Amino acid sequence: MKCLFDRLVAFILLIVLSPLLLLLSILIRCKLGAPVLFVQERPGRYGKPFFIYKFRTMTNQCDASGQLLPDEQRLTPFGMMLRKYSLDELPQLWNVLRGDLSLVGPRPLLMEYLPLYTPRQMKRHEVLPGITGWAQVNGRNALTWEQKFELDIWYVENHNFWLDLKILLLTIKRVLQKTGISHEGCVTMEKFTGSKTGGACQEGNA
DSSP states (O other): OHHHHHHHHHHHHHHHTHHHHHHHHHHHHHHTOSOSEEEEEEEOGGGOEEEEEEEOOBOOOBOTTSOBOOHHHHBOHHHHHHHHTTGGGTTHHHHHHHTSOEEESSOOOOGGGGGGOOTTGGGGGGSOOEEEOTTGGGTGGGSOHHHHHHHHHHHHHHOOHHHHHHHHHHHHHHHHHTOSOSOTTSSSOBOOOSTTOOOOBOOSOO
């Protein structure tokens, strides 16, 4: 039922939002350049890798040595607007249609994090990852990694259809409130380096 609901909703939204998706693609191409989409390998259910699609929000500006500049220097006001309203997440509806993602589930993080999880934290991979999730409606990037993981695990242990509906409705509210977009001192979220350790701000359009 969850899979059927996810794919049906994703299909309808892709059709309804197609004019907006086209407009955003044109604006991103004009303001940020090519490519329009940010594509990155992420772990899915049971850690199986897949490629996630997002609208890019940063420029490709590099320093003299050819290395990308820090996020805060590449994130433009236009890119920040896309993030504030979660418009950069819309291409992930295609991932839902493909079966890579669910509408609701733990957010898929980076492949490099897999060896860093504790056995309990690995439980977050027992369900399909989602576009939004219990952690996203309870603090998003304002939370610590450990807080996020505990919320993800709670979802894995308690998820049901009605909880998913609640999370979807709360997601709309959180997006309109524009809260929890970034972690303190970062434009996104600090890099996860293992529990009980600090991390530098994460580079890239995560």
